[in-house]
Amino acid sequence: MEFINIIDYIGTFAFAISGIRLAAAKNFDWFGAYVVGFVTAVGGGTLRDLMLDTTPFWMEHLSYLIVTGLALIFVLIFRKYVVRLDNTFFIFDAVGIALFTVVGVEKSLEAGFPVWVNVIMGTITGAAGGMFRDIFINEVPLIFRKDIYAMACLLGGIVYHLCLWLGLDTVLTQLIAAVSVFLIRVLAVHFHISLPALKSIDQTADRGDDGSVNPS
Amino acid sequence: MEFINIIDYIGTFAFAISGIRLAAAKNFDWFGAYVVGFVTAVGGGTLRDLMLDTTPFWMEHLSYLIVTGLALIFVLIFRKYVVRLDNTFFIFDAVGIALFTVVGVEKSLEAGFPVWVNVIMGTITGAAGGMFRDIFINEVPLIFRKDIYAMACLLGGIVYHLCLWLGLDTVLTQLIAAVSVFLIRVLAVHFHISLPALKSIDQTADRGDDGSVNPS
Amino acid sequence: MEFINIIDYIGTFAFAISGIRLAAAKNFDWFGAYVVGFVTAVGGGTLRDLMLDTTPFWMEHLSYLIVTGLALIFVLIFRKYVVRLDNTFFIFDAVGIALFTVVGVEKSLEAGFPVWVNVIMGTITGAAGGMFRDIFINEVPLIFRKDIYAMACLLGGIVYHLCLWLGLDTVLTQLIAAVSVFLIRVLAVHFHISLPALKSIDQTADRGDDGSVNPS
Numbered sequence: 317m318e319f320i321n322i323i324d325y326i327g328t329f330a331f332a333i334s335g336i337r338l339a340a341a342k343n344f345d346w347f348g349a350y351v352v353g354f355v356t357a358v359g360g361g362t363l364r365d366l367m368l369d370t371t372p373f374w375m376e377h378l379s380y381l382i383v384t385g386l387a388l389i390f391v392l393i394f395r396k397y398v399v400r401l402d403n404t405f406f407i408f409d410a411v412g413i414a415l416f417t418v419v420g421v422e423k424s425l426e427a428g429f430p431v432w433v434n435v436i437m438g439t440i441t442g443a444a445g446g447m448f449r450d451i452f453i454n455e456v457p458l459i460f461r462k463d464i465y466a467m468a469c470l471l472g473g474i475v476y477h478l479c480l481w482l483g484l485d486t487v488l489t490q491l492i493a494a495v496s497v498f499l500i501r502v503l504a505v506h507f508h509i510s511l512p513a514l515k516s517i518d519q520t521a522d523r524g525d526d527g528s529v530n531p532s
Numbered sequence: 533m534e535f536i537n538i539i540d541y542i543g544t545f546a547f548a549i550s551g552i553r554l555a556a557a558k559n560f561d562w563f564g565a566y567v568v569g570f571v572t573a574v575g576g577g578t579l580r581d582l583m584l585d586t587t588p589f590w591m592e593h594l595s596y597l598i599v600t601g602l603a604l605i606f607v608l609i610f611r612k613y614v615v616r617l618d619n620t621f622f623i624f625d626a627v628g629i630a631l632f633t634v635v636g637v638e639k640s641l642e643a644g645f646p647v648w649v650n651v652i653m654g655t656i657t658g659a660a661g662g663m664f665r666d667i668f669i670n671e672v673p674l675i676f677r678k679d680i681y682a683m684a685c686l687l688g689g690i691v692y693h694l695c696l697w698l699g700l701d702t703v704l705t706q707l708i709a710a711v712s713v714f715l716i717r718v719l720a721v722h723f724h725i726s727l728p729a730l731k732s733i734d735q736t737a738d739r740g741d742d743g744s745v746n747p748s
Numbered sequence: 749m750e751f752i753n754i755i756d757y758i759g760t761f762a763f764a765i766s767g768i769r770l771a772a773a774k775n776f777d778w779f780g781a782y783v784v785g786f787v788t789a790v791g792g793g794t795l796r797d798l799m800l801d802t803t804p805f806w807m808e809h810l811s812y813l814i815v816t817g818l819a820l821i822f823v824l825i826f827r828k829y830v831v832r833l834d835n836t837f838f839i840f841d842a843v844g845i846a847l848f849t850v851v852g853v854e855k856s857l858e859a860g861f862p863v864w865v866n867v868i869m870g871t872i873t874g875a876a877g878g879m880f881r882d883i884f885i886n887e888v889p890l891i892f893r894k895d896i897y898a899m900a901c902l903l904g905g906i907v908y909h910l911c912l913w914l915g916l917d918t919v920l921t922q923l924i925a926a927v928s929v930f931l932i933r934v935l936a937v938h939f940h941i942s943l944p945a946l947k948s949i950d951q952t953a954d955r956g957d958d959g960s961v962n963p964s
Contacts, residue, residue, distance in 0.1 A: 336730070342672060345727035347683050362583070367794070367804055372583055375649050391730070433807050454672040456774060456886040467779050511777035514768070514823070552946070558888060561943035563899050578799075588799055591865050607946070670888040 324419075325383050327412025331357040332387035333405055335449045337398065342453045346388065352452050354384045360444035364420050364437050368427050406505070414497035417442035417469040418490050421476050435473035442469035442497070464504035467511065472497030540635070541599050543628025547573040548603035549621055551665045553614065558669050562604065568668050570600045576660035580636050580653050584643050622721070630713035633658035633685040634706050637692050651689030658685035658713070680720035683727065688713030756851075757815050759844025763789040764819035765837055767881045769830065774885050778820065784884050786816045792876035796852050796869050800859050838937070846929035849874035849901040850922050853908050867905035874901035874929070896936035899943065904929030 335356030339349035358380055362372040374380040391398060398405075420441025424434040443466035450457040476493035484492070504510065551572030555565035574596055578588040590596040607614060614621075636657025640650040659682035666673040692709035700708070720726065767788030771781035790812055794804040806812040823830060830837075852873025856866040875898035882889040908925035916924070936942065 340730040343729045346730045347686075347727050348673075349730040351682065366582055366798055367807065369585070369801070369803065371585065375583065375645060378646075378648055381648065381652075429807060430810075432810055432813065436813075451667060451883060451886075452673065454667075454670065454886065457780075457884065466783065470779075511779050513775045514772040514778045514781040556946040559945045562946045563902075563943050564889075565946040567898065582798055585801070587801065591799065591861060594862075594864055597864065667883060668889065670883075670886065 321379075323411065323415050325379065326408055327415045328357045328380055328383045329387050329390075330405055330408030330412045331445055332384040333391060333398075334409060334446070336388055336391050338449060338453050338455075340391070344453075346392070349391075350384060350388050352449060353387055354381065355452060356445045356449040357384055358445065359448035360416065360441045360446075361420065363444050364423065364441045367440075368424060368429075368437065370423075370427070407502075410498050410501045413442040413465070413469055413501060414472065414494040416445075417472045417497050418476065418494045421473050421493070422490075431477050434477065435470060438473035438476070439466055439469040442466070442472075464500060464509060464511065468497050468500040468504065471500055537595075539627065539631050541595065542624055543631045544573045544596055544599045545603050545606075546621055546624030546628045547661055548600040549607060549614075550625060550662070552604055552607050554665060554669050554671075556607070560669075562608070565607075566600060566604050568665060569603055570597065571668060572661045572665040573600055574661065575664035576632060576657045576662075577636065579660050580639065580657045583656075584640060584645075584653065586639075586643070623718075626714050626717045629658040629681070629685055629717060630688065630710040632661075633688045633713050634692065634710045637689050637709070638706075647693050650693065651686060654689035654692070655682055655685040658682070658688075680716060680725060680727065684713050684716040684720065687716055753811075755843065755847050757811065758840055759847050760789045760812055760815045761819050761822075762837055762840030762844045763877055764816040765823060765830075766841060766878070767884075768820055768823045770881060770885050770887075772823070776885075778824070781823075782816060782820050784881060785819055786813065787884060788877045788881040789816055790877065791880035792848060792873045792878075793852065795876050796855065796873045799872075800856060800861075800869065802855075802859070839934075842930050842933045845874040845897070845901055845933060846904065846926040848877075849904045849929050850908065850926045853905050853925070854922075863909050866909065867902060870905035870908070871898055871901040874898070874904075896932060896941060896943065900929050900932040900936065903932055 332353035335353035336349045339352035344352060358372070358374045362374070365372045394401075417438040419438075421434045421438035423441075424437035429437070446465070447457045472493050475496040476489055479489035479492050548569035551569035552565045555568035560568060574588070574590045578590070581588045610617075633654040637650045637654035639657075640653035645653070662681070663673045688709050691712040692705055695705035695708050764785035767785035768781045771784035776784060790804070790806040794806070797804045826833075849870040853866045853870035855873075856869035861869070878897070879889045904925050907928040908921055911921035911924050
């Protein structure tokens with residue numbers, strides 16, 4: 317088993333835990349919780365693979381189902397301590413989106429797509445699983461309202477291509493891109509950095525004091 | 533028209549009715565209700581076919597659109613009696629998931645996938661339509677909170693492969709697997725058997741009296 | 749740049765604006781609003797392309813991302829005036845669904861599918877983006893409860909095939925079909941024409957005075 321696989325499993329495990337915990341909060345039965353955990357872990361990569369017209373990655377390795385099963389057992393056994401482990405899971409999750417983003421960028425690159433498609437595929441791989449999770453449990457997707465999340469994936473995809481453009485080798489490029497996603501995510505949460513909300517147009521129509529960004 | 537087609541149409545009809553009835557309860561117009569009925573009936577198989585990289589099955593036979601139309605007409609005409617027919621529809625629906633599960637397992641098997649992928653494809657074919665229905669009408673998917681539903685499909689897929697492994701012929705395998713799904717579903721509802729909810733971790737963090745299962 | 753491209757960009761712009769505005773009302777950050785705008789604009793065509801087994805159209809032209817970006821900038825700059833522009837956007841949106849419907853019908857026709865598949869693909873292209881938007885922002889899809897929307901796309905697809913059957917040339921067929929969708933949509937809103945709701949079966953079980961249509 318290579319190092320990259322271990323990281324991949326850690327990411328899958330962390331994503332599955334996040335899905336299972338939120339499903340538990342909605343009183344899903346444990347089979348439903350398993351499904352939500354699995355979709356959280358593999359949903360982004362599945363959407364990417366459908367768009368790239370390849371077989372969804374998890375259909376070729378049993379490991380993703382097994383890791384999700386381990387995540388469910390972990391939650392069932394250690395449920396009393398899971399809340400205290402929040403910081404640990406947050407780090408796992410940040411490692412997960414970092415690696416998943418790099419995997420997504422590379423799969424798209426290998427399929428011969430242009431830079432901007434690769435960046436989007438990296439972002440979908442890293443962030444869409446969490447979006448499916450929120451749709452499943454009938455919540456407005458959190459990833460668009462809280463912290464820097466999908467944005468970290470997007471920036472990581474851009475960093476990846478900058479490294480390639482600078483002529484760095486593949487391993488170094490992967491490392492720098494993944495570390496970028498991880499750091500952007502962790503620092504954004506630590507320093508409470510978030511993108512400005514796009515305030516409701518109707519609410520702000522007469523105020524104009526909404527502190528919105530003004531890209532140009 | 534073969535026997536298998538008749539069963540297929542009964543399953544489609546029952547699924548479409550279930551979608552149309554729930555859409556009606558949300559005040560969808562009849563076109564919207566038709567769409568929800570159609571998605572309920574063909575959504576699972578469509579997701580399966582996208583993952584198996586084949587053309588969605590309903591794009592090759594007009595019959596699924598027609599059967600959904602008949603279901604809509606049936607609801608419009610017999611709406612006063614539809615509630616009383618709950619038990620009838622429940623049986624139709626159970627027949628539907630039984631057959632759809634077998635169809636899904638076989639399509640995946642023919643495409644050359646391993647056992648565990650076939651079981652998942654069977655489950656998606658049988659249960660994902662109801663999930664799409666619930667997302668459409670903006671409810672938390674019921675299938676993860678109520679009774680044994682997706683679980684019956686999963687067990688049916690396993691039974692299918694056990695029969696193959698025992699060397700039974702195809703027709704007998706199909707029959708035993710479908711009957712298994714049907715019986716598991718019907719008996720679970722009759723005896724109020726359901727999987728334990730995965731209680732909210734945060735609620736139970738200090739209690740520990742949640743009666744959870746402890747798989748190992 | 750050809751005329752058809754200009755129309756395509758206008759439709760994309762209008763769809764993106766509609767997604768961004770609804771995301772803003774839900775306090776999405778501006779990145780999330782961009783994503784919702786993009787999904788609203790390209791979601792229908794993406795689902796169509798996945799079903800037709802071709803690469804999603806927006807992965808082959810950067811323009812859809814750029815137009816969505818322009819829509820976001822437009823909303824940010826002119827937010828105070830956007831509400832007053834409701835009628836303008838409504839016309840843009842109606843132009844958008846008209847063109848998208850024709851594009852969808854033609855892509856399916858070129859792929860060799862029968863008439864009824866083409867009509868469905870046209871409807872999905874024109875109307876599914878708005879459905880994804882509503883699922884994203886966690887609302888019951890509006891398009892099934894308000895006005896004639898998906899129905900206009902469906903009728904436009906039928907008009908397209910009627911024109912072909914009458915032997916009209918391609919350009920005239922495109923024009924008549926698109927104008928049909930546009931007019932059906934605009935006239936339905938202007939004259940408050942909508943399909944009857946399929947009243948809740950349980951609510952109306954004892955009344956029978958629900959004014960429902962009775963197709964037969």
